[in-house]
Amino acid sequence: xxxxxxxxxxxxxxxxxxxxxxxxxxxxxxxxxxxxxxxxxxxxxxxxxxxxxxxxxxxxxxxxxxxxxxxxxxxxxxxxxxxxxxxxxxxxxxxxxxxxxxxxxxxxxxxxxxxxxxxxxxxxxxxxxxxxxxxxxxxxxxxxxxxxxxxxxxxxxxxxxxxxxxxxxxxxxxxxxxxxxxxxxxxxxxxxxxxxxxxxxxxxxxxxxxxxxxxxxxxxxxxxxxxxxxxxxxxxxxxxxxxxxxxxxxxxxxxxxxxxxxxxxxxxxxxxxxxxxxxxxxxxxxxxxxxxxxxxxxxxxxxxxxxxxxxxxxxxxxxxxxxxxxxxxxxxxxxxxxxxxxxxxxxxxxxxxxxxxxxxxxxxxxxxxxxxxxxxxxxxxxxxxxxxxxxxxxxxxxxxxxxxxxxxxxxxxxxxxxxxxxxxxxxxxxxxxxxxxxxxxxxxxxxxxxxxxxxxxxxxxxxxxxxxxx
Amino acid sequence: xxxxxxxxxxxxxxxxxxxxxxxxxxxxxxxxxxxxxxxxxxxxxxxxxxxxxxxxxxxxxxxxxxxxxxxxxxxxxxxxxxxxxxxxxxxxxxxxxxxxxxxxxxxxxxxxxxxxxxxxxxxxxxxxxxxxxxxxxxxxxxxxxxxxxxxxxxxxxxxxxxxxxxxxxxxxxxxxxxxxxxxxxxxxxxxxxxxxxxxxxxxxxxxxxxxxxxxxxxxxxxxxxxxxxxxxxxxxxxxxxxxxxxxxxxxxxxxxxxxxxxxxxxxxxxxxxxxxxxxxxxxxxxxxxxxxxxxxxxxxxxx
Amino acid sequence: xxxxxxxxxxxxxxxxxxxxxxxxxxxxxxxxxxxxxxxxxxxxxxxxxxxxxxxxxxxxxxxxxxxxxxxxxxxxxxxxxxxxxxxxxxxxxxxxxxxxxxxxxxxxxxxxxxxxxxxxxxxxxxxxxxxxxxxxxxxxxxxxxxxxxxxxxxxxxxxxxxxxxxxxxxxxxxxxxxxxxxxxxxxxxxxxxxxxxxxxxxxxxxxxxxxxxxxxx
Numbered sequence: 001x002x003x004x005x006x007x008x009x010x011x012x013x014x015x016x017x018x019x020x021x022x023x024x025x026x027x028x029x030x031x032x033x034x035x036x037x038x039x040x041x042x043x044x045x046x047x048x049x050x051x052x053x054x055x056x057x058x059x060x061x062x063x064x065x066x067x068x069x070x071x072x073x074x075x076x077x078x079x080x081x082x083x084x085x086x087x088x089x090x091x092x093x094x095x096x097x098x099x100x101x102x103x104x105x106x107x108x109x110x111x112x113x114x115x116x117x118x119x120x121x122x123x124x125x126x127x128x129x130x131x132x133x134x135x136x137x138x139x140x141x142x143x144x145x146x147x148x149x150x151x152x153x154x155x156x157x158x159x160x161x162x163x164x165x166x167x168x169x170x171x172x173x174x175x176x177x178x179x180x181x182x183x184x185x186x187x188x189x190x191x192x193x194x195x196x197x198x199x200x201x202x203x204x205x206x207x208x209x210x211x212x213x214x215x216x217x218x219x220x221x222x223x224x225x226x227x228x229x230x231x232x233x234x235x236x237x238x239x240x241x242x243x244x245x246x247x248x249x250x251x252x253x254x255x256x257x258x259x260x261x262x263x264x265x266x267x268x269x270x271x272x273x274x275x276x277x278x279x280x281x282x283x284x285x286x287x288x289x290x291x292x293x294x295x296x297x298x299x300x301x302x303x304x305x306x307x308x309x310x311x312x313x314x315x316x317x318x319x320x321x322x323x324x325x326x327x328x329x330x331x332x333x334x335x336x337x338x339x340x341x342x343x344x345x346x347x348x349x350x351x352x353x354x355x356x357x358x359x360x361x362x363x364x365x366x367x368x369x370x371x372x373x374x375x376x377x378x379x380x381x382x383x384x385x386x387x388x389x390x391x392x393x394x395x396x397x398x399x400x401x402x403x404x405x406x407x408x409x410x411x412x413x414x415x416x417x418x419x420x421x422x423x424x425x426x427x428x429x430x431x432x433x434x435x436x437x438x439x440x441x442x443x444x445x446x447x448x449x450x451x452x453x454x455x456x457x458x459x460x461x462x463x464x465x466x467x468x469x470x
Numbered sequence: 471x472x473x474x475x476x477x478x479x480x481x482x483x484x485x486x487x488x489x490x491x492x493x494x495x496x497x498x499x500x501x502x503x504x505x506x507x508x509x510x511x512x513x514x515x516x517x518x519x520x521x522x523x524x525x526x527x528x529x530x531x532x533x534x535x536x537x538x539x540x541x542x543x544x545x546x547x548x549x550x551x552x553x554x555x556x557x558x559x560x561x562x563x564x565x566x567x568x569x570x571x572x573x574x575x576x577x578x579x580x581x582x583x584x585x586x587x588x589x590x591x592x593x594x595x596x597x598x599x600x601x602x603x604x605x606x607x608x609x610x611x612x613x614x615x616x617x618x619x620x621x622x623x624x625x626x627x628x629x630x631x632x633x634x635x636x637x638x639x640x641x642x643x644x645x646x647x648x649x650x651x652x653x654x655x656x657x658x659x660x661x662x663x664x665x666x667x668x669x670x671x672x673x674x675x676x677x678x679x680x681x682x683x684x685x686x687x688x689x690x691x692x693x694x695x696x697x698x699x700x701x702x703x704x705x706x707x708x709x710x711x712x713x714x715x716x717x718x719x720x721x722x723x724x725x726x727x728x729x730x731x732x733x734x735x736x737x738x739x740x741x742x743x744x745x746x747x748x749x750x751x752x753x754x755x756x757x758x759x760x761x762x763x764x765x766x767x768x769x770x771x772x773x
Numbered sequence: 774x775x776x777x778x779x780x781x782x783x784x785x786x787x788x789x790x791x792x793x794x795x796x797x798x799x800x801x802x803x804x805x806x807x808x809x810x811x812x813x814x815x816x817x818x819x820x821x822x823x824x825x826x827x828x829x830x831x832x833x834x835x836x837x838x839x840x841x842x843x844x845x846x847x848x849x850x851x852x853x854x855x856x857x858x859x860x861x862x863x864x865x866x867x868x869x870x871x872x873x874x875x876x877x878x879x880x881x882x883x884x885x886x887x888x889x890x891x892x893x894x895x896x897x898x899x900x901x902x903x904x905x906x907x908x909x910x911x912x913x914x915x916x917x918x919x920x921x922x923x924x925x926x927x928x929x930x931x932x933x934x935x936x937x938x939x940x941x942x943x944x945x946x947x948x949x950x951x952x953x954x955x956x957x958x959x960x961x962x963x964x965x966x967x968x969x970x971x972x973x974x975x976x977x978x979x980x981x982x983x984x985x986x987x988x989x990x
Contacts, residue, residue, distance in 0.1 A: 115951075116951070122955040125959075126955065136969075138973055141969055141973060145970065148966060149922055152959050152963075156933060159937075160936070163937050166944070167889060171890075175944070188890060
């Protein structure tokens with residue numbers, strides 16, 4: 001079943017290389033996303049069996065990520081219907097890369113071997129790079145280059161971390177997760193520590209954690225909205241899964257303290273840095289990219305704090321994905337209408353496209369974690385964890401950074417929403433399917449904010465138990 | 471007695487060594503090349519001539535050829551040549567070797583400045599710069615070797631029980647040999663660093679400094695540089711081909727074979743590479759230094 | 774056999790140092806090809822006299838991918854560039870070499886406190902791979918041209934590979950192949966981007982963005 005789920009998008013991606021029409025490609029993409037979503041929904045009822053001698057396993061952690069990925073592709077596919085009505089360019093390369101990305105991200109979610117995990121995460125980097133340079137111009141080329149280089153190097157460090165882990169687990173003789181967890185008492189702690197550092201630096205690079213975040217504003221600023229959603233919502237969280245997996249090992253091996261101290265530092269840094277840079281920002285997408293860095297910081301902080309924070313982090317994974325889908329899809333829709341997402345070129349959306357304007361405000365509120373949206377709850381949980389574990393300064397600093405972030409994003413978004421409107425360049429009308437995709441995410445986000453389904457809570461609790469933090 | 475036999479070998483073989491290199495170069499250029507004994511004929515010709523001195527020069531200029539020849543002859547005494555043990559050996563003689571080289575270099579530079587000719591001054595400044603790096607390389611290699619052999623006497627550093635060392639310190643010795651080979655090319659102004667046949671003042675290093683010397687003086691200087699090359703090769707060979715004392719004839723043959731190999735290697739390098747641009751020379755020297763340093767690091771690592 | 778592994782290790786480090794001190798892009802790529810070839814020999818010397826299938830596959834695939842295909846792709850990416858084009862490093866070549874030597878010493882020093890479990894084929898593997906990774910990183914950071922950054926990345930990967938080969942039976946062959954393939958595809962995509970950058974730069978030589986990264990003069 002898992003193999004099928006991985007192969008399905010990949011085979012259909014191969015099918016697109018045949019000379020088929022633009023319409024067919026679009027339909028195929030929608031069909032694949034729906035099938036993928038359907039299968040993943042079935043997995044919530046019953047978990048699929050282990051495949052390939054334990055290399056492919058779907059556990060609660062993987063299921064959460066897989067559902068996020070599947071949902072994002074679903075909403076992107078709906079959005080795409082509207083997007084390609086007005087897009088003269090071919091969607092072939094874009095769709096091929098997206099489908100391959102879906103396939104590799106599914107592999108990330110289900111791989112239970114650290115080597116396989118690395119291979120699949122590196123593959124996601126490779127398939128996402130061509131997506132950034134969709135608008136073949138100088139800035140996008142440069143953004144692609146920076147993304148490719150920084151992430152490849154980061155991932156290479158992750159590979160070193162994987163090998164160090166292999167040395168630490170020398171007595172276990174394999175990198176399969178259950179085997180390592182079982183033999184955690186025989187792990188060599190020094191090598192384990194080295195491996196943890198490389199893991200965090202490497203996969204943190206891919207997540208866009210603070211010192212290595214430089215590619216993020218460029219890449220998200222240049223990518224189209226749909227790609228932005230996939231990258232900010234799914235791709236970064238795939239790397240977060242790698243950190244969660246190593247956290248499993250650390251908690252078993254008794255290195256929780258070491259691991260969490262690094263995570264807390266890098267999490268705080270990722271909260272601080274975007275707060276410093278956001279105030280000078282001019283473009284909506286770039287502002288949202290900084291918001292993404294900040295959210296990654298929150299995730300890592302939650303993981304580092306453990307306990308309630310861990311629950312918050314896992315919940316935030318879902319909320320962040322939904323919020324990012326609202327944010328980047330709205331930004332993409334605006335960018336298509338105006339041909340730009342820079343604040344000085346886009347003004348007064350609410351007067352021309354009322355619904356899009358409202359959605360943009362919703363996106364801003366969701367992204368910065370305001371009340372009716374579920375992001376508020378998960379951020380609160382993480383801050384709560386900081387307070388209960390007596391990290392008062394952390395909590396205070398976090399709140400200040402989030403506040404600055406709120407002001408920074410508000411400045412740009414409100415300026416775009418209000419103000420004297422300019423004539424839009426492309427379609428005059430609102431687009432139903434684009435708005436439907438965004439609205440779906442908004443509704444879900446508000447729904448999760450008001451009521452937590454029991455099934456979801458159970459699943460997250462299972463995942464927390466799996467990580468085994470105290 | 472030992473001293474004289476040493477000097478005789480050096481006097482006889484050094485110009486021959488230069489002749490072999492010239493022959494190899496000629497072979498690669500597709501020519502027949504001059505006789506192996508051509509350097510002897512050249513020297514003989516020079517010794518028959520009178521020296522001409524510029525009016526601006528002083529006694530320093532005249533003394534330098536003798537000092538240079540004396541210095542390299544002293545250096546030769548510190549180096550074992552095949553079956554002939556070094557007549558002069560004591561703890562710490564590597565420092566004497568290095569300072570003899572420095573002394574000769576100092577007087578060469580002084581003499582070049584003494585002529586008051588701008589090109590010679592340029593050559594002198596280049597020599598001063600590059601020899602700075604060369605000395606670094608020399609000492610780096612000496613340090614590594616002395617650590618491997620637990621001795622700071624040249625003869626026991628490169629002689630002694632080096633045969634065993636290749637098994638133990640193979641990797642270290644490869645690095646040392648590589649570094650030292652570049653050093654030989656640099657110290658003796660061979661091709662990637664300097665072209666011994668060039669007559670373009672702008673790019674010369676070694677040749678430009680002896681432009682004003684003539685006759686017997688020039689002969690002395692040429693002899694000195696041939697001996698220097700020979701002595702350096704003599705240091706390299708025991709590192710590559712550690713001679714186990716079996717019998718004198720065998721040792722001598724191995725030594726001569728090694729000399730031949732080194733001269734052929736130098737000839738091949740000279741014919742296959744182009745002369746480096748002057749501002750790239752220091753990169754090559756630094757690489758040699760890094761190589762020596764790497765050897766030192768590996769030596770320390772291996773314990 | 775150990776001594777051959779030693780020789781390969783120091784050759785790899787030495788070649789990275791040479792690449793670091795080189796100033797011509799074409800020469801750098803060629804030396805990289807030699808380095809990869811030498812690395813490809815490593816699996817054959819690892820286990821004394823019993824060369825397993827895994828060693829053969831690993832060695833041959835490495836040689837084909839890294840010593841043949843990758844260099845030719847890189848040459849393709851810079852095909853418009855004059856062979857004499859030079860690297861413009863942020864720090865001078867002489868300083869780079871000295872820094873490189875220091876990095877090597879540092880890597881050895883760090884390795885002193887790390888002990889490989891089991892019985893590794895050679896004790897030089899760990900420090901040498903660390904130094905190669907660091908040298909590759911340095912090449913990437915100090916050279917501004919796009920293609921030299923790719924080379925730096927590749928040298929880093931070579932360093933990691935040196936390390937990985939010595940760890941047998943932990944990674945299944947299939948996953949190791951996956952790693953090699955991933956790196957190859959990465960270089961392929963990078964080469965395409967480098968190509969686009971160069972073309973973009975040719976179209977618009979005055980562009981500030983690409984004058985640093987482009988290869989053409």
